[in-house]
Amino acid sequence: MEKLLQLVQLLRQCGVKVGSEETVALVRALMELPQPLSVEQLKTVSQAMLIKDKRQVRLFEYLFTAVFSEHEIDDKADGCNSLVPLEIEGASSDGKGLAQQGTGNGSKLTYFIKIGQFNRAKAIVDREVDKVSSELPLEEQLRKVKVRLDWNMEKYRLEKEREHLKDELYMKYSDQLINLENNILEKLLKNMINEGNFSQLVELSGMLDLTKKSLVDLDKSEEAQIRREITGIGRKLAVKKKRKWKRSSRGVLDLAKTIKKASNSDGKIIELQYKQHKVSRPNLFLLCDVSGSVATYTQFMLLLVYSMQQSFKKVRSFVFIDDIEEITEVFHKGTVEEAIxxxxxxxxxxxxxxxxxxxxxxxxxxxxxxxxxxxxxxVILGDARNNWNNPQADKLEEIRNNCRNIYWLNPENEYNWGTEDSVIYQYKPYCRQVLECGNLEKLVHAAKVISS
Known part of the structure; x- marks a missing residue:
């Protein structure tokens, strides 16, 4: 009961509205269930009774895990005799052997993931978290832990290995890295709660906002939630059609046209002029890069466009890497989800x-x-990283001269545009707008711009 009340208090500190009535109702519901309850049953009932906004589910899950997680890592379950040593077992003294993938903790994480010892990777994470002061802002704690773990470099290495791994294996390693990232935050929260330091919890709601999380960093449950959000948003956008005025024999009085007409007859109003809204639905050509991690963004973009396809007269879809293929017909067979x-x-x-x-x-x-x-x-979706090839910007200009507008959606943060092999600024002059689309919030904003 004490931990349950602690969970309620933490939720309130994070901005979740939990009143006394909800708390009492939860306690009564738990008392009526067959005892003893498992932790999973307690979690299910508590979530159902306390959380009314689905956007707060992820926040609840982190806090619940931090409050009710009592079991530390049992390394013997993985066949280990102790916590992970500074040097990986199996490495030779000259740095070769199993540990030659790298010297940082990030390399060790991937090594243990690849040999199926996730708990040992988690032990490294827990150890590095314990070295960071809980007095720092929560986001700064998270950043420092990731620096100590060479987190971004490890994700980069895994992405580089993608072409040499089977898709199933790559997804498995990628999902486990995401799970480790979740473990970092869970451990940080647990340390803060154990030390009674609740001042940083107000940051948690913002950090766990899925609309601001990179689409490529979502785990499977988050991805499913974002897909549902995208489908709903797409249908709402589809209702908002482009409108412009046209002349009509009836409708709204067009005062400007009426006065202009009167000027031809010495200012006498002989005939009233009217106007009506005309629904405008353009054709849409959607060109999507499917190379590397950009393919993830492409899947979400296709889902959004086809959820709002009523906004367009006709949608034609193309995918490309170093050649281009039309895939419009694929979406006419089965559901959009199956096609993607x-x-x-x-x-x-x-x-x-x-x-x-x-x-x-x-x-x-x-x-x-x-x-x-x-x-x-x-609409072009791609990071404009051209691998030092000729950008042939004149060809994009030729496309621009034969259509109404070009919109470019770039999944990279703007501060990375134009760096290394990025040629986005050579293409930008021929685009009506170049927009970021790295998370749901930015993707939806881009879709609104395109459909407005």
Missing amino acids: ANLKTRAQCSTSGKSDFGKVFNYFCQRFLSELTPKTDV
Whole structure:
């Protein structure tokens, strides 16, 4: 009971509205259930009784785990005799052998994940968390732990290995890294709660806002939640159609046109002029990069566009890496979710596996340019990292001259645009807007701009 009341207090400190009535109702509900209750049953009932906004579910899960987690890592379960040593077992004294992947804790994390000893990787995480002061702001604690673990470098290494791993294996390693990231925050919260330091909890709600989390960093449950959000948002956007005025024999009085007409007859109003709204639905050509991690953003973008396809007269979809292929027909067979799931195996849009935007735009001009009209909007989703190839910006200009607008959606943060092999600023002059789309909030904003 004491821990349950502590959970309620923590939820309140994080901005969740939990009144006395909800707390009493929860206690009564728990007392009526067969005893003893498992932790999972307690979690299910507590969530159902206390959480009314689905956006607060993730916050509840973190706090519940921090309050009710009583069992530390049992390394013997993984066949270990002690906590992870500074040197990985199996490494030779000259730095070669099993540990040659790297010297930082990040390399050790991946090593233990790959050999199926997740608990030992978690032990490294717990140890590094304990070295960071809980007096610091929560976000700063998280940043310091990730620095100590070489977190960003480890994610980069795993992404580089992607082309050498089977998809199932890559997804397994990636999901386990995401699980470790969740463990970092859970451990930080547990330390703060144990020390009675609740001043940083107010940050937690903002940090756990899924709409601001990178789409490529979502775990499976978060991804499912974001997909549901995207589908609902897409349907709402579909209702908001583009409108412009047109002349009509009835409708709203067009005062400007009436006065202009009167000027031709010495200021005498002989005939009233009217106007009505005309619904405008442009054609949409959607070009999506499916190389590397950008493929994840493409899946969410396709889901959003096809959820709001009523906003457009016709949607045609294309995927590309260093070649381009139309996939419109794929979405006419089965559900949108099924089409997206099968996208990677069906699409044949690469010979080298490396992005070449210039070549793609050249191929597009050769094959599809004649099908563009002044009522067509072209949306391009890609990071514009061209692997030092010729960007052929003149081909994008040619596309721009044959359509109404080009919108470019870039999943990278703007401060990375134009760095290394990014050629986004060579393409930007030919785009009506270049927008970030790295998380749900930015993706939805981009969709609103396109459909407005």
